[in-house]
Amino acid sequence: MVVRKTRKTKKKRGSRTVGGGTVKKRRHSGHKGGKGLAGSHKHRWMKLTKKAPKHFGKHGFTRPPKLQKSVSTINVGELDERIDELLETEAAEQKEGKTIVDVTKIGIDKVLGRGKISRSM
Secondary structure (H helix, E strand, O other), X not given: OOOOOOOHHHHHOOOOOOOOOOHHHXXXXXHHOOOOOOOOOOOOHHXXXXXXXXXXXXXXXXXXXXXXXXXXXXXXXXXXXXXXXXXXXXXXXXXXXXXXXXXXXXXXXXXXXXXXXXXXX
């Protein structure tokens, strides 16, 4: 690639419009396709979807921090591992060969299903 030693405008001097087409074209923003984000849903669509793909459309929302509630969880497999400890603290009890666990006593709101259990609960 050849390095340009002088600027292109130097070459264009004396040519009246200096490479800008007619004077009417060079003058206003219509020559550029509009100002700012004009035509972003029309003739500049490809450029906008490449640079900012989430510019248009709805993309969720953020809930106010007061309404957000953190839920404490535990997996079934973890309950099975801690069953002896829970029986001692009376958060769990034995009935008819089954272990009944009250997770609200240990401050847990939700029981998740990951893990394996070795005894009936």
